Amino acid sequence: MLEARSLSKAVIPSTLFENPSPGNLQPTRLALHVNEDNSSCWVYMASGCHVYKLQIPLQDSSISKGKESLLIPIQAQVMDSSVVNRCPHRAEIQTIVLCETESPGYLVLGSVDSYGHLIVSKLDSSGKDIDRLTYSVLPQDSGVGEGSWAGLCFSPTQWSIAAVARSFCKSIDVYDQDIHLQTLRTLWYPTSLSFLQNLSHGDESSILAITEGCQLSIWDLRMKENGGCLHRICGSLGDNFYAVCSSSTGNIAVGGADRSVTIYDPRRWATLSRWVHCSKYEITGLAFSSMDPNYIYIQGIDYEVFCGQWRECDKAFSFRGDSNWLGFSKCTNRDILGGWCDSGSVFLTDVGAK
Numbered sequence: 001m002l003e004a005r006s007l008s009k010a011v012i013p014s015t016l017f018e019n020p021s022p023g024n025l026q027p028t029r030l031a032l033h034v035n036e037d038n039s040s041c042w043v044y045m046a047s048g049c050h051v052y053k054l055q056i057p058l059q060d061s062s063i064s065k066g067k068e069s070l071l072i073p074i075q076a077q078v079m080d081s082s083v084v085n086r087c088p089h090r091a092e093i094q095t096i097v098l099c100e101t102e103s104p105g106y107l108v109l110g111s112v113d114s115y116g117h118l119i120v121s122k123l124d125s126s127g128k129d130i131d132r133l134t135y136s137v138l139p140q141d142s143g144v145g146e147g148s149w150a151g152l153c154f155s156p157t158q159w160s161i162a163a164v165a166r167s168f169c170k171s172i173d174v175y176d177q178d179i180h181l182q183t184l185r186t187l188w189y190p191t192s193l194s195f196l197q198n199l200s201h202g203d204e205s206s207i208l209a210i211t212e213g214c215q216l217s218i219w220d221l222r223m224k225e226n227g228g229c230l231h232r233i234c235g236s237l238g239d240n241f242y243a244v245c246s247s248s249t250g251n252i253a254v255g256g257a258d259r260s261v262t263i264y265d266p267r268r269w270a271t272l273s274r275w276v277h278c279s280k281y282e283i284t285g286l287a288f289s290s291m292d293p294n295y296i297y298i299q300g301i302d303y304e305v306f307c308g309q310w311r312e313c314d315k316a317f318s319f320r321g322d323s324n325w326l327g328f329s330k331c332t333n334r335d336i337l338g339g340w341c342d343s344g345s346v347f348l349t350d351v352g353a354k
Helices: none
Strands: 002-011 030-034 041-047 049-056 082-083 093-100 106-113 118-124 134-137 149-152 162-167 170-176 181-183 189-196 206-211 215-220 229-233 241-246 252-256 261-266 268-273 283-288 295-300 304-309 314-320 326-332 336-341 346-352
Touching: 002 049, 002 314, 030 093, 030 326, 030 336, 041 093, 041 326, 049 093, 049 304, 049 346, 082 215, 106 149, 106 346, 118 162, 149 189, 149 268, 170 189, 206 252, 206 283, 229 314, 252 283, 261 295, 283 326, 295 326
Parallel strands: 093 149, 189 241, 241 283
Antiparallel strands: 002 346, 030 041, 041 049, 049 082, 093 106, 106 118, 118 134, 149 162, 162 170, 170 181, 189 206, 206 215, 215 229, 241 252, 252 261, 261 268, 283 295, 295 304, 304 314, 326 336, 336 346
C-alpha cells in the first residue's frame, strides 16, 4: 500500500522569472532530481528559451487532509534558485528530461523546443553546472515551418539514444548523441512518447511507444517493414491520447481525453485493465510507481493528481495544484512527484510504502 509521506508547496522567487511562458496542453516542462543525502530535491523548469532550477527541502511532516480526503500542502522555502548555464534555445522549450548516466554522479539534461531543436548537457548531480559535455542537434528540416509541441525521451539503458517527437510535422527523429539515426512518420499528431522497459523479447533501447491522435502505436527501431511500426491500438474515435508511460514490468499505460487509463500487456497486446472515468477531466500525465508497479500516478488537466491501484481501480491519495499545470514529473527511480503551476507554485510529494 502506498501513501504520501509529505506534500510541500514552494513559490518560485519573482527574481528568477516572473511570467512563465504558456506552453502546451501536456505539462512536460519539469524534471526532478533528489540529492544523494535525500535532504532536498532539485526541480528543473523550462520557461521561454531558458531552463531554471530550484532547490526545495524534502520535509518529513505529518500529512493533513481536507474535504474529499485531499492532501493539504505545507509551505516550504526555496533554498537555492538559478538559471541553468547552457546554450539557450531560440524558441520556447516544450519538454525537458533528466536521466542518469553510466558514470555515477552525473546527470544528462535534455531539452527540445517547439521547432525540434535538441540540446543535451551533462550536469553534476550535486546541482552544480559543469560544462563537461553539451551538444545540440538541429531538426532534419532545420526548423522550417510552424512550431508545435515537441517531446523527448531517452533510452532507459543507453542515455545517448534519444527520440524527439514533433507534433505538427508528424515525425519522430531518433539520435545517437548528435548523429541522426532515423525518422519515424506517424499518421496523426504525436502527443507523448516513451521507450519501453523490461521487454522479455529484446532490446529496451529499440521499442518506442507513441500516442498519436486516438491511437497508441508501437515502433521497433530495428525494423524496416511498415516504416518501423510494429502494432497499432485504436481508442475511441475523437478521444485523443495525451500521455503514455511504461512500467518496470513492461506494461504500457495510456490516458487522454476520455478521462480513462488503459493498461496493456505488450507481450500479447491484451488489455490488462481499464480504469474508466478515473479523472474528472482530460488526463495529460501518467507515471507508474517505481516502488510498486501496480500503482500509477495520474495527472489531470483540472489541477488534480492522484495515485491508485490500476487493477482494482482504487484511489490511494490525491492532491490538487492551485492553477493549471505547466510542468509535471516523477523522479526516474524514486516515488517523488513534482508539479509546477502557472501561479508560480511548485508542489513536491514524497511517497512511501504504508
